[in-house]
Amino acid sequence: MSDLENNHIVRKNGKAVELKPLKTYEEKEKYELHGVEESAESFKLQRTITVVNGVGIIVGNIIGSGIFVSPKGVLENTGSAGMALIVWALCGIFSTIGALCYAELGTTILESGGDYAYILKIFGSLLAFLRLWIAVLIIYPTNQAIIALTFANYITFPFFETCLSPDVAVRLLAAVCIVILTWVNCKSVKWATTVQDLFTAAKLLALVVIIIAGFVEIFKGNATSLEVGRSMDAVGGKTADFSQIASAAYQGFFAYAGWNYLNFVTEEMINPYKNLPRAILISMPIVTIIYLLANIAYFAAMNPEELLASNAVAVTLGNRLLGVMAWVIPISVALSTFGGVNGSLLVSSRIFFVGARHGHMPESLALINLNNYTPVPALLVTSALSLLMLVTSDMYALINYVGFANWVWYGVAIAGQVYWRFKYPDLKRPIKLNILLPIFFCLVCIFILVLSFKSSPIECLTGTGITLSGIPVYFLFVYWEKRHPDWLHKIKSDVTKFIQKVCYALPQDTHED
């Protein structure tokens, strides 16, 4: 064990690294238990996220409700069970490559905020602001709202099995879910990561139940669509050509979305040099294998045609194979989505926080509560935006417009990684991938973008428009900030002071003690 493992890395805005030894094992344990550092430390978000928490964040965010509800996007296009499984595996491997690129970026640029932080560092303020703009304004709030709605739908499922749950109750329960999880996140990072671990474990358990049920069926010999030689039979008369496999992969990549989430909280990880790549390397194979096995289980339980026709695949499987235990499935989906909302709140608040720290968001969002060491204002704002999305009816249209947008920024961030390889070849990189991997992943991003624009050009153009609408905002509120009139400065200062008093919060220390 190297000396460093007993050390506590402290880092200031990516400018310097200082190691503070945690004197004794007991002390270290105490710090892990309470999530609060010694008072001698500088005031900032604490390093509490272990490698297990990291796995919980990645796995818990990738596995949302999709695998339970409609894993059919891939099958629809591939046309055969066997090809669908191949595409699922390929998407898993490609996403792992993306995650590894982020592992390199995350250990080279040791700052929270994920692609925002990397783009800021590599390409500067304007591009980074646009990334922030689309992420915090639309992507994360809608994402949280949609997962929360799925949660509410499934938690009420036992009461309304054969018809739709009442809309108002669903929205209220979604709000209840977002609000309680916001409180947990405000209260303690440790609590939030524990919730994340528990619910990730619950969803993995549910998937294991599904997988076992499916494999029992296979060993009984009932899974005809999986037999070798049959598995490539076309479903619905479609033999997949290249463009359809591409569309299938496009759907598959969305199922793996979330592999970058741990990079949003790098600054809060214990020993990120080791634990960030470790968590990524543990999580991605878990997710890929679980996805493959779950899909095999679905094919074992039903014909590909039935899978395509079902709008709640796991529920159909449960009703068929689990008998009296069928209720487990909707409850598991509810638990899974509850954990998903938690994870999303955890990371999205950090983007606000990091953005505010760099002056791209109101400075009050960069405040940390003095007692709990949590970014309370940022959490409250991301939560409030999600609640706002819950009451708008156009939420699904919004997510359609910007669904592809993340891929632009993954591509930009990883292109930046390649660019820095040439600009700063001697930069210390704890992880250094073969240069071909980031280049390959950039091509994957371009491929996904081309497909997005091809399949829904109007939505994508609208989404681009929404992103570009950030440019005037940037110049008005960020670039010309110094030229703001005094009265505006005064208002901003008063707002900050007010929020400080309400949230009992301070910005993090700017200098090492």
Place this chain on the structure above:
Amino acid sequence: MGSPEKPIDVEMGDMNDETKQLNPDVKTDSELKEEDKEERFTGLKKEELMEIANQPHWVRARWALFIIFWIIWVAMLAGAIFIVVTAPKCKPEPTPQWYQDVVVYEAKVNEFAQNFKGMEDHLDYVSKSLFSKAVMVAGAGKESDPAAVTNNDDAGFESLVKTANDKEMKVMIDIPVDTLSTMHDNFAQSATAACASDASGMYCNFFVWKANGSTSNTDDYAEWVYNPDRMANYKVSKDSPNRAFLNYESPKAWEFVKMLVKSWFDRKVDGIQIRDVGHVQNIEPNKLVKDIWEKFYTNETSNEALFVYSSSPNPELNPVMLDVNNTNTGKSPMILSDHLSSHANLEAAGKMMRDAIEGWRNSTRQIGANLLTPLGGSLVETRFSNTSMGAALNLLSISIPGVPVIRSGDEVGASSPVLTWEEASDPDSAPVNSSNVVLNTVTAATVRKVEGIQAMQSLRYDTRNEDTKFSFIDTENNNVIAFHRKWDTKPAVLVVSNLSPSAQTVNVVSSSGLMDEKKPAQKAKVVVSSSAAFGDGDPVDLDKVNLPSGTTLILGA
């Protein structure tokens, strides 16, 4: 996937010093600017905050906010629970008889797979590839007697029934009740019966006899044949001259038919299809059906099916009279009609089909059954010059209210009803003479109809209650039939079909059709289509749907 140049588990011990100088020149302009900003934090310093924020009124204010937060949270939770508890429960799903909510596959044993063993081997095709959970078996010839139908392969039939039941499938048998083979012992008995002292219970009047010489007037479906033994004429079916018409005036004949039905139920079939009821002699067809129904089906514990087929047109069969209990989930005979295929490829096909469906629905609440090709008739593939008609008809017959009865061969677009199977093929693989387009259309629709999958439960069953909506859409185009189906809160579907001889464009935007936020929807997506020109999920403008001749689309929001 390549491996990192350096092992991931890098030696970290030396990280300390080097990262401190993590490329000083990496500091970009934006970072320099930021440093500025950080110095200019406009809020309270730590000491100020400690002092002001710990003043009692700020402490109280934070407590108040904290309490309000929880009050709102509890209120939202309580509100949600209240709504869930008080919301009207889902309407109970109707529990139809098994034969009112099923897809039936009708096959002659010799055409489908030569014998019962072959049929048994390919049951998975019917069940898993077609999602049909009931097989209607017909004998090789037009037979009704068990010995003749099974061709003395009683063991094979028994095994078929058992295997099917193990697969949770039903087996039904098709028996003609209008005629009996002249090879049957009863015919010789009747031909040689001493009729002078005929009493009821004797064979003399078992068939329809007529003194020689008076054979001039006869029905168009029948003819007279001279029998030298009796020196009289007997009435036979024009299609099959070796079958003589039974005379239902004779108690012996009646008894024989009842015994026939019983002998099939003794063989554990789950249902019987009687035909050709329209041509039964000297009895009112409805009375025959009713008598059989009352004799065999009114027992509390029985749940067997009685399907009734009569060659089209069948004005004799009156659903109202057969409507035994005026509900749509109670036990009732199932009357088959083939009005769809008889109107296809004609001008104003849509209007005629609509009239036929409306006629049925207006006269009875009972569930009916739809069939494209009757046993012995030529398959849809060969009936129309336009080969896309077959898939379109199949899809429409599965999506209209009622139980679809698929004639073997129609579902694969075969031109001959004799199916050919690849040797050693898998149990659920399709016959070799399949048209994939037709088979896939049928499969895509039957999976939704039978499995009751939530997305399309509105297709599954026609309750005729307030919670079912079935409405025709006025397209002002007699060639096209369009209707909207919705069940309670399930997603609705819109079915549009052009079975006329020419291409049509229709506007199906309607307040009785698909809705989008309380307004008639302008766009929809293809759920199932009978034509390769429309892929699943393709968007369709509802104000101008272009339908080539022989196209059926199921559209959803």
